[in-house]
Amino acid sequence: MSEFLDGFKRTHHCGALRASDLGSEVRLVGWVQDYRNLGGFMFVVIRDRYGVTQARFAHENEALLEAANKLRAEWVIGIRGRVISRGENINSKLPTGEIEVDAEELRIFNRSAVPPFAIHDACDASEALRLKYRYLDLRRPVLNKNIVLRSKMTQIIRRVLEENDFLDLETPMLAKSTPEGARDYLVPSRVHPAAFYALPQSPQLFKQLYMVAGLDRYYQIARCFRDEDLRLDRQPEFTQIDIEMSFIEVDDIQNVCEAMIVSLFKELLDIEIARPFPRITWNEAMDRYGLDAPDTRFGMHLQDVSQILAGSEFKVFSQALANAGTVRAIAVPATINMSRKEIAYYEEIAKTYGAKGLAWAKLQDGALNGGISKFLSSDESKAIIEELALQEGDCALFVSDSVKIARTALGRVRKEIATRNELVGRELKSAADCGLVWVVDFPLFEWSDEDQRWYATHHPFTAPRAADWPALERKDYAKVYAQAYDLVLNGIELGGGSIRIHNIDVQSKVFEALGIDEQEARAKFSYLLDALQFGAPPHGGLAFGLDRLVMLFTGSESLRDVIAFPKTNKAADLMLDAPSEVSPEQLAELGIEIKKST
């Protein structure tokens, strides 16, 4: 029996057979998913990426039956046979459902060692083991489908962008380390013993240079690298859908992106999304949701009750207010379980994000009861009931702290209440499940107490709003807002972008705000500063996280489920055993010596 294809070409995909194929002769190739000898018959389920089909080996052909008896999981086989229907006997959960092939010929293309774990969607093997044998894990239908959807997604993105005259342009992977932002992955080179390339954190500056080069309307599905700690939704190596356009304003970029996103929803999920997407300012998002990536699918908005509690005798409140802090509150409907145990759970969430506690009170028999109610005057209670529009049984939650902490902590609690009580889910089944919103008008700068300096909220090349130029001139940095925008889906940032600075004077002022002096600016960004002097057009763009988009579209819990070969928490590849040590010769060539750590 040949182990090579030897003329045995498949005529059909597994799982693609239909009732209309009944009686016809077919050839299928695939992996043995399951096999069973029963009553003298051999039943073998064959799997490929389209689904599964069951092959039956009848006892009339003894040699064939004997060969089929020896088949084991994950062997690569081919079947020639006739399509018969035994629908009543085949598990309807399988995609192919009702079709069975009566085998007349069996080809074994390759045998398989006993797999280290059973390859099916209910597989309970540890992720570490599955990562080591990633190519087997990827055979599981669920992961296989994620990767297929990823491919379909990039196809649609390319099509929509090319229809809109965008050019697919590449940018270097061996680039230059940048001072701001994430830690860089550095790359040494034999030719430059004391110098390093950096892998790009994003193609940001290159795409701007394409604009200066007159190649307006750029896109790239670009790999990016950041040497920071990982999360469930963060990998050190990830993919951006990177877009840049010239002679446009914020609306133009949003329009293109909306068209792209609408196509993705329509073609991949059959969901009609209305345009334009809602807009919310950053200030409004922070005030109502506490987060710059708001989940707009449900209410429970944050409210500022500082005014009401300005004279409060409750020390926690009065102290926070005395220190330029605030008291923020949300009203949790009575339908949600807010037992003391539950409140304690949410308090832990609040504490995680820096709050000292989570105060509460419930409306019972028309008055605030329990929790901190005894510290409130009757006027204060009344005003809070009114302000939060509390209904009987509702629970008010309060965080008092600095504005930053109060908003974040309560915003996270709000989100957790919704998740925990299944007010919202992860699956995107209809337009109502898709809380899309543009967050606009970000502050251009953020003050860092720790470093006692301003940082760029997005990046140092983001343009301020024209109206805020005077504030930038007079160095009133807190008042400068950016022409920047993020697209958020269900509380997850899909991507963000901005109009860039195309004027060298504005760029200098921004560098000045960031404490980057002219010498440093020249050392780090001379090419950009040069380019800005040679007729840079007004331009701007945006970048989406492709991995996160696939994660949301497939309802995956982890970014690792939508990246074919992902890294672990420590940024290791368990399959490659990377990173790994290199030979002394390699190091010597690079002029690198490894310090033995103590």
Added chain:
RNA sequence: GGGGUGGUAGUUGAGUUGGUUACAACAACGGCCUGUCACGCCGUAGGUCGCGGGUUCGAGCCCCGUCCGCCCCGCCA
């Protein structure tokens, strides 16, 4: 950098107060079974309890160190 949690057969887990030969299910291997799809029945084989050290007459269990997986905070312009 910090907090939490886990590592026992190929896999997933149990393992009491530190005490005889470390247990179960699934998988594997052999046999039986004429329609199964979580098939069923009988049998066989399978272990450096992550690694190193310590305490003890005796350690999977207690102590110290270390490596690795997972979740989170910081970090991620």
